[in-house]
Amino acid sequence: xxxYTEVSDxxxxxxxxxxxxxxxxxxxxxxxxxxxxxxxxKTDQGTFILTLYEKRVDPADLxxxxxxxxxxxxxxIAAPTPIKGRDGNALRRLGGRPAALFTFLDGMWPRRINPxxxxxxxxGVARLHLAAADFAMSRPNALSLASWRPLLDAVAGRAxxxxxxxxxxxxxxxxxxxAAWPTDLPLGVIHADLxxxxxxxxGPRLSGxxxxxxxxxxxxAYDLAVCLNAWxxxxxxxxxxxxxxxMLTGYRRVxxxxxxxxxxxxxxxxxxxxxxxxxxxxxxxxxxxxxxxTRKDPLEFLEKLRFHRTVKGxxxxxxx
Amino acid sequence: xxxYTEVSDxxxxxxxxxxxxxxxxxxxxxxxxxxxxxxxxKTDQGTFILTLYEKRVDPADLxxxxxxxxxxxxxxIAAPTPIKGRDGNALRRLGGRPAALFTFLDGMWPRRINPxxxxxxxxGVARLHLAAADFAMSRPNALSLASWRPLLDAVAGRAxxxxxxxxxxxxxxxxxxxAAWPTDLPLGVIHADLxxxxxxxxGPRLSGxxxxxxxxxxxxAYDLAVCLNAWxxxxxxxxxxxxxxxMLTGYRRVxxxxxxxxxxxxxxxxxxxxxxxxxxxxxxxxxxxxxxxTRKDPLEFLEKLRFHRTVKGxxxxxxx
Numbered sequence: 001x002x003x004y005t006e007v008s009d010x011x012x013x014x015x016x017x018x019x020x021x022x023x024x025x026x027x028x029x030x031x032x033x034x035x036x037x038x039x040x041x042k043t044d045q046g047t048f049i050l051t052l053y054e055k056r057v058d059p060a061d062l063x064x065x066x067x068x069x070x071x072x073x074x075x076x077i078a079a080p081t082p083i084k085g086r087d088g089n090a091l092r093r094l095g096g097r098p099a100a101l102f103t104f105l106d107g108m109w110p111r112r113i114n115p116x117x118x119x120x121x122x123x124g125v126a127r128l129h130l131a132a133a134d135f136a137m138s139r140p141n142a143l144s145l146a147s148w149r150p151l152l153d154a155v156a157g158r159a160x161x162x163x164x165x166x167x168x169x170x171x172x173x174x175x176x177x178x179a180a181w182p183t184d185l186p187l188g189v190i191h192a193d194l195x196x197x198x199x200x201x202x203g204p205r206l207s208g209x210x211x212x213x214x215x216x217x218x219x220x221a222y223d224l225a226v227c228l229n230a231w232x233x234x235x236x237x238x239x240x241x242x243x244x245x246x247m248l249t250g251y252r253r254v255x256x257x258x259x260x261x262x263x264x265x266x267x268x269x270x271x272x273x274x275x276x277x278x279x280x281x282x283x284x285x286x287x288x289x290x291x292x293x294t295r296k297d298p299l300e301f302l303e304k305l306r307f308h309r310t311v312k313g314x315x316x317x318x319x320x
Numbered sequence: 321x322x323x324y325t326e327v328s329d330x331x332x333x334x335x336x337x338x339x340x341x342x343x344x345x346x347x348x349x350x351x352x353x354x355x356x357x358x359x360x361x362k363t364d365q366g367t368f369i370l371t372l373y374e375k376r377v378d379p380a381d382l383x384x385x386x387x388x389x390x391x392x393x394x395x396x397i398a399a400p401t402p403i404k405g406r407d408g409n410a411l412r413r414l415g416g417r418p419a420a421l422f423t424f425l426d427g428m429w430p431r432r433i434n435p436x437x438x439x440x441x442x443x444g445v446a447r448l449h450l451a452a453a454d455f456a457m458s459r460p461n462a463l464s465l466a467s468w469r470p471l472l473d474a475v476a477g478r479a480x481x482x483x484x485x486x487x488x489x490x491x492x493x494x495x496x497x498x499a500a501w502p503t504d505l506p507l508g509v510i511h512a513d514l515x516x517x518x519x520x521x522x523g524p525r526l527s528g529x530x531x532x533x534x535x536x537x538x539x540x541a542y543d544l545a546v547c548l549n550a551w552x553x554x555x556x557x558x559x560x561x562x563x564x565x566x567m568l569t570g571y572r573r574v575x576x577x578x579x580x581x582x583x584x585x586x587x588x589x590x591x592x593x594x595x596x597x598x599x600x601x602x603x604x605x606x607x608x609x610x611x612x613x614t615r616k617d618p619l620e621f622l623e624k625l626r627f628h629r630t631v632k633g634x635x636x637x638x639x640x
Contacts, residue, residue, distance in 0.1 A: 003351040008431035009521075025426040025522060026358060029351035031323040040348060040360055042426070048361070106345040106362070110327035200330075202345060 005037045005052045005095040008143055012041075012050075015094045018085040019115055021045050032197075035213060037097070040104075044095060047104040052097040057213055058097050064139045066090050066100060068132065068189060068269040073103075075131035078208030080105050084224050107200025107207030118231050118243040120206040121199060122250025125191070127228065129211065129220050130255055134187035141192060141216040143275050145181050146176055151278040158285050163299060166281075170274065173305065180215060185219040194223055195230040198253040224251060225268035228317065229276065229304050237303045245318025248255035262319070265309040273308060278303035325351035325357045325372045325415040331362075332370075335414045337422060338405040341365050352517075355533060362593065362596070367424040369400060369629040372417040377533055379418050382537060384459045385532050386410050386420060386453065388509060393423075395451035398528030400425050427520025427527030438551050438563040440526040442570025445511070448529065448542050450575055452509035461512060463595050465501050468494055471598040478605050483619060486601075490594065493625065497591055502584040504541040512536055514543060515550040531573075541581040544571060545588035548637065549596065549624050557623045565638025582639070586631040593628060597621035 007015075007027070022045030030038040030049075037052040053062065066082045070090070073081040080102035082090035090100050110117050152174055159167040191198070193214040200207045224247075232243040251257065280298035287295050311317065315316050327335075327347070336344050342365030350358040350369075357372040373382065386402045390410070393401035400422035402410035410420050430437050473495055479487040511518070513534040520527045550565040550631070571577065600618035607615050631637065 009428040010432060012428075024428070026424070026428060031349035031351040040350075042367070047367070104346070108329040108332075108344070108346060112330060115562075 003031070003037045003039075004054050005097050007039065007050075007052070007095045011095060015092070016041075016043065018087065018092065019083060020086060021048065021101075022220065023085065028183075041101070048083065048253045049102045049104055050094075051102065052095055052099045052100050054097065057098075061139060061213075062091055068135055068215055069102075071135045072128070072131055077128055077131045078105065078206075079129070080208075080210055080213070085195075093159065094316060105200060105208045105210060109199060110199045110201050111196075112314055113196060113231055113243065115240075115246040116204050116244050117196075117201065117206075118227075118247040119250040120201070120204065121194070121227060121231060122224075123248040123254050124199070124206045124209070124254075125194065125223055126251045126254030128191060129188055129223070131139070135189050138189075138217040139215070141190075141218040141222075141277065143192070143214065144216075144218060144222075145177065145271065148174055148177070148271075148274055148278055151282060152279060155278065155281045155285055159281060162281065162284060166302070169302070170203075171276060171279070173270065173309075177267070177274065178319075180267055181262070182219065183265060185221055185261055185264055186219060186258060188224040190218050190220060192218065192223065192226065194226050209268050219261075219268065220255075220317055221264060222251070222268050222272065224248065224257075224261075225265060225272040228308075229268050229272050229301065233304060233307075237300065237305050237306075241316070241318040248317060248319055262314050265314070265317060266308050269308040269311075270305055272303045273305035277305065323357045323359075324349075324374050325417050327359065327370075327372070327415045335412070335419070336361075336363065336421075338407070338412065339403060340406060341368065341403065359577070362422070366559075368403065369424055370414075371417065371422065371424045372415055372419045374417065379419075381459060381533075382411055382418055382420075384457050385535060387457055388455055388535055389422075389532055391455045392448070392451055397448055397451045398425065398526075399532070400528075400530055409520065425520060425528045425530060425608060427522050429517045429519060430521050431516075433551055433563065435518060435560075435563050436524050436549075436567040437516075437521065437526075438567040439513070439570040440524065441523070441547060441551060442544075442567040442572075443574050444526045445514065445530070445543055446571045446574030448511060449508055449543070455509050459535070461510075461542075463512070463534065464536075464538060464542075465591065468497070468591075468594055468598055471602060474607055475598065475601045479601060482601065482604060483622070484532040484620070489622070490597070493590065493594060493629075495585070496610040497594065500587055500588060502539065502580070503589065505541055505574075505581055505584055506578060507537060508540045509535060510538050510540060510543040512538065512543065512546065514546050539581075539584075539588065540575075541577070541584060542588050542592065543554065544568065544577075544581075545585060545592040548585075548589050548628075549592050549621065553624060557620065559624075560629050561636070561638040568637060568639055582634050585634070585637060586628050588624055589628040589631075593621045593625035597625065624632075 026042040027039045035056050036054050041050045042046045047261050055251050066227035070081050070082050083101045084090045132154040198211045226236045234240050277298050280296050284298050328613045342363035346362040347359045350360050355376050356374050359370040361368045361370045392399050401431045404410045476487045552560050597618050600616050604615050604618050
């Protein structure tokens with residue numbers, strides 16, 4: 001939970017005067033998200049989300065993120081839509097930070113995942129991929145293969161503080177990934193961070209996606225690999241093949257999964273697992289235990305990684 | 321900022337089903353308040369605040385607080401109003417905690433206080449006092465005179481870590497307060513924590529009061545003493561007599577200040593200053609510097625206390 005940048009009522013009233021959304025009647029910092037400061041803002045015309053971008057977001061990437069969200073809204077994908085001021089700009093500054101205002105997205109992220117959620121997720125991700133297909137901008141995935149070696153170098157010396165033998169296991173794994181990472185899969189804009197807290201539901205219906213701040217141009221199937229890791233394991237860390245099947249078949253109803261994508265899925269899933277393992281491990285080793293940010297357990301992804309190493313083929317993900 | 325108790329979407333949907341307020345479409349933890357967990361909740365019928373009471377609130381006090389808020393709402397005082405479930409109860413449990421649902425109060429607390437705010441505050445506090453006059457319940461002020469000696473005993477041994485000579489100065493001050501604390505002033509229900517973040521405005525208009533969880537039965541003029549300390553000093557800690565005059569004359573427009581209250585005001589203001597000084601000092605000495613809660617500077621109130629010791633009469637507070 002986090003509000004890093006405090007905004008005064010006077011500053012806010014001046015900021016909102018740049019928009020055609022009525023007068024502010026309330027704003028409250030939201031205790032969610034660890035990257036940016038978010039406020040829930042009410043005006044006499046509606047409810048909005050105000051985001052102030054903190055240090056982890058590169059301001060140079062913001063036009064990609066905001067234009068993508070606007071493009072998706074235009075394609076009928078439910079997601080926060082950037083609101084433009086009277087000057088036509090969606091991106092401005094507040095409290096010394098880049099800031100943008102968004103439509104409010106109804107829905108709640110599911111704390112307890114069931115297979116129906118996974119089916120809706122698969123369909124939704126496929127629609128997201130199709131809707132982004134004609135988006136003109138691109139952005140490399142800064143947290144894909146090329147980043148893992150320097151991340152591992154940064155944590156290897158202390159990785160065994162977290163678990164004995166971890167540095168060695170990750171080194172071997174990374175050598176495998178570097179040798180076998182796919183190169184010729186269908187590319188497109190992906191969300192790249194499709195954890196349950198970024199996907200809203202209203203009852204059984206997927207009501208939208210949030211938090212596009214890792215979105216990038218990469219293999220479309222990499223989003224599925226993230227979803228396998230983020231949605232298809234039980235809390236006891238065992239793989240739930242039913243959830244995986246529902247997620248992947250949901251996706252296939254909207255966009256075909258190519259043979260090449262299917263064959264690459266275990267490797268992509270291992271890559272996605274090491275990506276979250278390495279960034280969490282880095283944060284774990286570099287965040288004091290009593291700091292204001294909740295540290296996420298990196299070892300959860302070690303067990304997921306090990307599972308994907310055992311996968312023999314699509315059948316292990318529930319596909320025929 | 322704080323959300324101490326996490327609530328799942330499933331739990332919340334069950335909880336809200338006890339009320340006649342429509343279906344949940346969103347809820348977000350609010351990064352405000354250090355005592356309780358607060359969620360901003362949207363249903364298809366409106367916006368609400370959901371509060372989960374954490375350890376610092378005695379559950380035995382909750383009927384007083386909730387009934388007081390309901391009483392005030394009935395008297396036309398703008399404040400969060402507890403919402404009753406279909407069973408007639410406003411107080412129930414959620415996430416293992418006592419919990420209650422409230423109407424949403426529009427407004428923003430003023431970060432930069434001007435004299436007009438103080439005038440509106442004075443009027444509003446007087447209206448609050450009059451509206452509470454026929455409230456049937458009572459609750460002793462657990463943080464008045466009788467509590468300061470044990471609080472001082474708990475911090476005296478380490479007070480000089482914060483400032484040399486502090487323990488001795490507070491001991492002398494407390495002896496003065498114990499000898500001269502008034503006994504025969506008009507009593508009633510007071511808010512007792514009227515800091516700017518508990519008073520909302522829409523433009524120049526006071527739109528309501530929040531956070532009644534220190535409300536109690538005590539001298540009405542003690543609320544004015546709190547307001548003098550919380551609203552009428554500049555950030556450089558100098559007393560602003562204009563703000564005090566506007567606040568007190570605003571109050572007098574609605575409820576007369578008795579001669580006894582006027583005469584006691586400096587002593588009450590010293591008491592209010594030592595109350596916040598002692599609780600902040602206790603928290604300061606017992607909260608790790610890097611904990612999740614922002615520690616508030618106790619010494620701010622030492623300077624305020626010293627000012628009130630120099631007050632010769634009502635003229636020093638801007639009154640004729």
